[in-house]
Amino acid sequence: xxxxxxxxxxxxxxxxxxxxxxxxxxxxxxxxxxxxxxxxxxxxxxxxxxxxxxxxxxxxxxxxxxxxxxxxxxxxxxxxxxxxxxxxxxxxxxxxxxxxxxxxxxxxxxxxxxxxxxxxxxxxxxxxxxxxxxxxxxxxxxxxxxxxxxxxxxxxxxxxxxxxxxxxxxxxxxxxxxxxxxxxxxxxxxxxxxxxxxxxxxxxxxxxxxxxxxxxxxxxxxxxxxxxxxxxxxxxxxxxxxxxxxxxxxxxxxxxxxxxxxxxxxxxxxxxxxxxxxxxxxxxxxxxxxxxxxxxxxxxxxxxxxxxxxxxxxxxxxxxxxxxxxxxxxxxxxxxxxxxxxxxxxxxxxxxxxxxxxxxxxxxxxxxxxxxxxxxxxxxxxxxxxxxxxxxxxxxxxxxxxxxxxxxxxxxxxxxxxxxxxxxxxxxxxxxxxxxxxxxxxxxxxxxxxxxxxxxxxxxxxxxxxxxxxxxxxxxxxxxxxxxxxxxxxxxxxxxxxxxxxxxxxxxxxxxxxxxxxxxxxxxxxxxxxxxxxxxxxxxxxxxxxxxxxxxxxxxxxxxxxxxxxxxxxxxxxxxxxxxxxxxxxxxxxxxxxxxxxxxxxxxxxxxxxxxxxxxxxxxxxxxxxxxxxxxxxxxxxxxxxxxxxxxxxxxxxxxxxxxxxxxxxxxxxxxxxxxxxxxxxxxxxxxxxxxxxxxxxxxxxxxxxxxxxxxxxxxxxxxxxxxxxxxxxxxxxxxxxxxxx
Numbered sequence: 216x217x218x219x220x221x222x223x224x225x226x227x228x229x230x231x232x233x234x235x236x237x238x239x240x241x242x243x244x245x246x247x248x249x250x251x252x253x254x255x256x257x258x259x260x261x262x263x264x265x266x267x268x269x270x271x272x273x274x275x276x277x278x279x280x281x282x283x284x285x286x287x288x289x290x291x292x293x294x295x296x297x298x299x300x301x302x303x304x305x306x307x308x309x310x311x312x313x314x315x316x317x318x319x320x321x322x323x324x325x326x327x328x329x330x331x332x333x334x335x336x337x338x339x340x341x342x343x344x345x346x347x348x349x350x351x352x353x354x355x356x357x358x359x360x361x362x363x364x365x366x367x368x369x370x371x372x373x374x375x376x377x378x379x380x381x382x383x384x385x386x387x388x389x390x391x392x393x394x395x396x397x398x399x400x401x402x403x404x405x406x407x408x409x410x411x412x413x414x415x416x417x418x419x420x421x422x423x424x425x426x427x428x429x430x431x432x433x434x435x436x437x438x439x440x441x442x443x444x445x446x447x448x449x450x451x452x453x454x455x456x457x458x459x460x461x462x463x464x465x466x467x468x469x470x471x472x473x474x475x476x477x478x479x480x481x482x483x484x485x486x487x488x489x490x491x492x493x494x495x496x497x498x499x500x501x502x503x504x505x506x507x508x509x510x511x512x513x514x515x516x517x518x519x520x521x522x523x524x525x526x527x528x529x530x531x532x533x534x535x536x537x538x539x540x541x542x543x544x545x546x547x548x549x550x551x552x553x554x555x556x557x558x559x560x561x562x563x564x565x566x567x568x569x570x571x572x573x574x575x576x577x578x579x580x581x582x583x584x585x586x587x588x589x590x591x592x593x594x595x596x597x598x599x600x601x602x603x604x605x606x607x608x609x610x611x612x613x614x615x616x617x618x619x620x621x622x623x624x625x626x627x628x629x630x631x632x633x634x635x636x637x638x639x640x641x642x643x644x645x646x647x648x649x650x651x652x653x654x655x656x657x658x659x660x661x662x663x664x665x666x667x668x669x670x671x672x673x674x675x676x677x678x679x680x681x682x683x684x685x686x687x688x689x690x691x692x693x694x695x696x697x698x699x700x701x702x703x704x705x706x707x708x709x710x711x712x713x714x715x716x717x718x719x720x721x722x723x724x725x726x727x728x729x730x731x732x733x734x735x736x737x738x739x740x741x742x743x744x745x746x747x748x749x750x751x752x753x754x755x756x757x758x759x760x761x762x763x764x765x766x767x768x769x770x771x772x773x774x775x776x777x778x779x780x781x782x783x784x785x786x787x788x789x790x791x792x793x794x795x796x797x798x799x800x801x802x803x804x805x806x807x808x809x810x811x812x813x814x815x816x817x818x819x820x821x822x823x824x825x826x827x828x829x830x831x832x833x834x835x836x837x838x839x840x841x842x843x844x845x846x847x848x849x850x851x852x853x854x855x856x857x858x859x860x861x862x863x864x865x866x867x868x869x870x871x872x873x874x875x876x877x878x879x880x881x882x883x884x885x886x887x888x889x890x891x892x893x894x895x896x897x898x899x900x901x902x903x904x905x906x907x908x909x910x911x912x913x914x915x916x917x918x919x920x921x922x923x924x925x926x927x928x929x930x931x932x933x934x935x936x937x938x939x940x941x942x943x944x945x946x947x948x949x950x951x952x953x954x955x956x957x
Contacts, residue, residue, distance in 0.1 A: 241296075248294040249814060252301045256818070258578040263303035265334075265357050266323050268312050270298040272811055274320035280740060280751060281312035281321055286453075288582040295811050295911075304579045307360055317740065317755030329655050333357070333641065336657035340374040341367055344657050346650035348378060348492065348504060349484070353401025354427060354511040355646070361400045361428075361460075362442045368404030368509065369445060375505040376412040382504070384489070391415050394494045394503035396481045399426020401509035403464055406473045407445035418475040419496055424464055427511045430532055431457045432559060446471050481510070484649040508649070510642060517637040519547065523608030529633045533559065541565030543629050545613050547605055548636030549577050554584045556634055561597045569628060570599045571615060608633055674756045678763040685767050689775065696775050703774075714772055714782070715946065726768035730789070730939060733761040734932075759796070766793050782942040788935030795928040814911055820904040821847075827896060842880060846901045873905050 255261040268281070268291060277296035285291055286309055289302040298312075298321065313321040328334060334357045336344040341356065343349040350371040353364035375393045379386075386392075393409050395402045398420035409416040423429060443449050447467050455463070468475065480497040487493050487502060494501040516531035518524055536559030546557040549572035561568040570588075577585055591597040606614040606625065613630040616623055643653060689696055695708045703709050711717035736758035740751060769786050770777075777783035824843055877898050884894045 245294055248292045248299070248301065251289075251292065252294070252299065255302050258576050260302045260304040260578045261300070263300075263306050266308040266310075266325055267300060267303045267306045268298075268321045269324050270300070271320045271322070272297050274318050276318055276320075278317060278740070280315050280317060284311045284315040285309065286311065295814065297811055299811060302582075305581060308358055308363060309360065315751045317751045317758075319752050328658065331655060332653050333643070334653065334658070335646065336652040336654060336659075338659060341371050342374065343651045344659070345652060348375075348506065349650055350374065350505065350507045351646075351651065352405060352507055352509040353397070353399060355508060355641075357512075364399065364401035364509070365404040365442050365444060368401040368406075368507070369408045371401075371507045372405045372408035372412060372414065372416075372445075375409065375507070376414055379414065379504060384504075389502065390491060391417055391501060391503035393417075393505045393507060394419065394492065394501050395507045395509065396494070397426055397509035397511065398424045398475055398477075399428065399509060399511060400464075402426065402507065403468070403473070404445060405507050405509065406475075407447070407467070407471060410471055410473065411445050416474070417501065418473065419479045419481050419494070419498075419501075420475055420477050421480045423477050424468060424475060425461045426509075428457060428460060430534075432533055432536065432555065481508075481645075483645065508646065508651075512639065512641040515640045515642075516635065517640055519605055519635060519637065521605050521607050524635075526608055526610070526633075528610075528631065529608060529635060531635050533634055536560050536563055539563055539566060539632065542631045543567045544632045544634065545569050545571060545605075545628070545630050546634045546636065547571045548638075549574060550579065550636060550638070551581055551584050553634075553636035554580060554588050556636060557597055558584075558587055558591055560634075561591055568597050570597060571603045571605060572599065572601055573604050575601050605633075674760045675763075678760055678767075681764055682767045685771050689771065700776060712774055714774055719772055719774055722768045723772035726765050726772055727939060727943065729761040729765035729768060730936070733758055733765060734936070762789075762793055762796060766790060780942075781938050781945060785935055785938035785942050788931050788938060791931050792928060792935060795931070817904060817907045817911065820900055820907065824897075824900050824904070827893070827900070842884075842897065845876065845880060846904055873902065877901060 252261065270281070270291070275297040277293055277298070279293045279298070281298050282291045282293060287305045287307060290300065290306045291298050291312060292301045293299070294301075300306075308323065310323050313323050335351055335355070337351060337356065338344060341350050341352055343351060352367035352371045356367065358364070358367070372393065379392050392414035393405070393416040395405050395409075395416055395418045398418045402418050402420070403424070406416050406418050420426070441449060441451055441453065444467065447470075450463075467473075476496070476498055478498075482495045482497065484495070484506060485493040492503050492506045494503055494506060523529075533556040536556070539560055540563045542560075542565070544560050544566055546553055546560065546568060549570075553570070553572075554577075557568055557570045560566050577588070580588070588597065588599070592599050600615060600617060603615050603617045606616050608614075608630075611629060611631075612627050613633060614625060614627050616625055618624055647653065692708055692712060695703065695706050695712055698706060703713070709716075711719070713719050714723060736754050739748070739754045766789050769789055773782070773786055777786045821843075824846065880901060881894060881898060884897060889897075
């Protein structure tokens, strides 16, 4: 007895210590996630460029699969046990997070496009609004992924095919079914799909096959994601170098005899009298029933508009960094292209590279590029001049303006080469002359986010039907199941329904098989062991369904009389698993949802504080900044105490600390000469921020408590599997002897 108590005490203390360490680690991760989200808001990288994921916090179970699946790091993080968008600007629309979410809690949507005049007005088939038969595909639509461009091109070819088939016009040899402008990934995919559908199509390309990809630096890795290329098949690799991708496309064009007119500049469109398109180019005029414009968005490089920019030492792209050694180089820009060029040049022998960026910090970089550039700056391999702009370019130096407002200063740095990455002037005038509208009023309204339904409803419905079928069977044989164990031995149905024979054994085999299917969800969900057989949401549905049906089957296998044996204990473990699974699926999401809701309210209060105090910074010696820091310290004191005792103590002493801080803020505000209504609003916001933080902290405590179901779920699952294996082995070894005894 003493040994048992001692062992129990050791186990309890060990579990408590592990739980405490895990809770503190989780608290630290949540704190870091919220700080990163605050930094993202300060830099402006929280806002999406175009598409971005929207997690449904009422459904999210915090598994983190979406975070692991996203190819662009930092877009999503798990905060308070749920997925939250942090760096929305890094999202480029892969959509993998939505695909991999096991409970369908993520939808892709668009940001606010009401003021965007750089996006064309298109129908869902990528047809220009008001111009039937004119389609846009690829980067010109605002989407930059190669995979997305291929998808666009295929969709346009299918829409054009439908339009040709539905037309009453008799085909003629001198009129194309489809003219494609641009031989990038969208144009090539469109031509391949058109060929597969039997359309007569021609590609017009001003340079050569590859479009924008041809301007990428040498050996640049191009993310494609697995995608289907018409007539060729699936591109299974996730990365190709620029050279590999261009070689692949050239091979596909040769193999399928795709007609491409290279060195052919597209100059505009018009309508013929019979409604077809007249496609004007430097190589003549073509007539086509449909046109797909896939020319990208880069157009003409954006110039700086400074003296000396016409110099031969100024370039707007970098093809090969290895061609530059022992040079003094200035790179202008703060996007991924500028960073990659600066880093590539800095790696070459003898180069002195300076990066000039007009903002105070980078805000739209891929995480890998951001980490690399900061590492290069710290190591002294690259000098970065933030808040700087080029004023003039001379033969041996460059003049720059540093700072903002009243702190401007002019510096001159020695220079041999200048690379400008300030974006491009998209060919909007050309597109508008062709009939493409960029007026936000012409865009179809964005599809509102709606509840797409929960596949779990169907799963539970199917489980209910099958469970009722088993229940019906049990009711039909109720005369047997109502007997005592001793009475069953002489019953006529005993050989059929007992655990070791006939239908009872079949129920056991079905139950064991369902358990195996249920466990297959774990390797499918694991980021390190990934096989793409069906969506993860379907696997989650199968996980729930197989767990419930396994329990029903095993209950039937036990003949409704589980004993104090290995098999009976396995049944108890399975029942516990189903119960904890239900807790996790339905109840666990509520508390994190509430905690994240409080965090959003804290963000709202901070935004209002920033707006209220913005004018004070200039007029009152940065008083507003001091107030914001003071309130942030107040919020932190109520939010991130690591121990439960500290949190309880905070409840007792918190109001006193709050009153003391507010009195100090009020006294300082009066001394600074603020109006009474401003002081009152400031105090209200400070009090609200503190109390929201306190509530969020206690939601975090409750969430940690509820989250313990996962540990029970996992360890009981492991124990249950072990018991099932022992039960099966025992039955195989001693089953015949047992039956002989019966």
